[in-house]
Amino acid sequence: MVEYENLKKVNEPFFGELKKSFEATLESGRYILGCNVEKFEREFASFCGVDHCIGVASGLDAILLSLKAFDFEPGSEVLVPSNTYIATILAVLQAGLIPVLVEPDIHTYNIDPAKIEEKISQNTVALMVVHLYGKVCDMDPIMEIVQRRDLKLIEDCAQAHGALYKGEKAGSFGHCAAFSFYPTKNLGAFGDGGAVLTNDVEISRKIRMLRNYGSIKKYYNDAVGYNSRLDEIQAGFLSVKLKHLDAINAHKRKLAQLYMDNLSDSFIKPAFYEDKTDIYHIFTIRHPERDLIKEYLSEKDIMTEIHYPVPPHKQTALKNMFHQYDYPISDEIHATTLSLPISFFHTENTIREVLEALNGFITQ
């Protein structure tokens, strides 16, 4: 049986260090916004090459608080990729803003820079990019548009911890960058967690305030804030995991290379770019007979996933908002994409087993 994911097996190599961290936190007696959160914030900012990091309760909150920190007029428009996990779009809505969807490039699966400007209106205030599956967006053309059109740039880095574009880390391009530490992410906690990165000291102060009831000084509240603090126990665990993130990413990249080198060309593989260091949070292939292949692999006891089966604009929660528009490229990706096993606990032999089965689908 080849599991798609197994979080116990992913984290087992770190159990010793994690238990030590847990005991130290337990003994410290400080369970909210203590030393662990401060330490992890410093470490993660430094890892990404950004000045400030603010730990928050989840990836969704990281996006929401980023948007809130800019005090955009309610009803302003934010450009968001149509091909993303729904959280990106929900955060825009929860911030009281209007998501305007931009189609992806069919090769990168990320927002298509050539399709951004046609969606800019007088009400557009920000562009949100999502580095989907672990591959950074085409940042050169995106940065050019953002600067020329005077937009705020927010990066959703929930799938891109440690990914690079021309040697620069995901999260170092935007006015703000939002990270999730949901347990399955490449840098995964043991419950919920998230963080915002920014080089803007004022924005960092604002987010620090918003995550803690709008308060910097205890019992003095300057804004209508939230309770969205990164948990002290999770922060301790995250410091342990961060030390191993490069090794986790390197392992997943090695497994991805095996797929890239040996998978039949009948499957559409992820596009490879010399200047992008993809961390393969998810390894997706595309094929018109996706559902058949998923079933075929499952009969061989090989588990796969679909990221994602239904595009955001067709979800029950959102479809009334977008029914007058078509997003054919996003639809095409959602209809044909299949995610193969590529977890930290998988071995090269396991991937060879998946490859043999998959390539057999073509010749059967």
Ligand SMILES: *Cc1c(COP(=O)(O)O)cnc(C)c1O
């Ligand atoms: C996981 C994810 C989020 C949300 O993160 P949570 O921590 O679950 O709130 C947002 N955007 C993308 C692209 C994600 O993959």
